[in-house]
Amino acid sequence: MPILGIIASSILTSSSSYESIATVTAAGGEASLIFSSIPSTYKHLQLRAIARDTSTSTGSTGYGLRLNADGGSNYTFHRLNGNGTSVTAAGSVSQSFLNVDQSSLGGSSTASVFAASIIDFHDYSSTTKNKTVRMFAGGDGNAAGGIYYLGLSSSVWLSNSAITSITIYAAQNAWAAGSTFALYGIKG
């Protein structure tokens, strides 16, 4: 006879291998937000975000990252996008931003909805390796007022420099109030 439901036990523990470094929240209207002076004391970084911009788009948009303020053509990507009907794949080189597709919603999309994203920067403090980045993002507005997407992608920053700053640019217009980016360090 199966148990119809089970309540999980409450056990509170702590871990010191995943730590919050800093969080930035948009007041509204900022074209970019920045994490600077990122310490090199971790093995990996993770960025967790909810985002919405001030564009007139009714659907999914995105944002772009620049590492160490590098605006050169030093970013590449491969991605999968799903739009609720089909899946598309694409890739490109020589990009001037590290693009995080489907990671934000336009300002005319369903009210009170933010897209979400999780981005992992692997071995970010290495001075002998290019930097591999993995991204998972999506926004869904119950299909009211637009088409909604999710994206899965990998990128590389063609630099051996340790990442010490991350600048986050709204792909369209500026950040809506409440857009929040939280940066975490993961120990190795």
Next chain:
Amino acid sequence: MATTYDKIQSTTLASAAASITFSSIPATYTDLRVVLTGTVNGDTAYMTFNSDTSALYSRTWMTGDGSGAYSGGGTNENNIRLAGLFTSLINTVPALITVDVFSYTGSTFKTCLTTLSVDKNGSGETAREVGLYRSTAAITTLTLNAGVSTYTTGTTATLYGILKA
């Protein structure tokens, strides 16, 4: 630096159960993360928040099953479907499901990102999904349902809290 990734609750089923519920979730974190490893005696798995089964949920998904890639979605649904789109979870090999719930105490609607990974030595699926719960209420209860079936003995589910600076 603050410690920011805590286990809140965890369970391993000693016998089959129709659902696993994390209740009395504290409001002290920014995001929630659920990790479930297990099998289901049926085809599907669902998630609801605050025991709310009204039509306030929607989702967009994409998946690959070894021969193709597909995308779909649903609106005004009564839950967020986590699995069972293409591949049944009936198996002796556990599937892995993760759920990240963002700003679960915030005053906006709640967005979550989910993953499903299941391989049955010849068939399987890797899926990603974005889900929406159109409620501004803080999430205090999260329920993982097995639809009309049950999670099997040994299924493990853990709820973590993630805190931002």
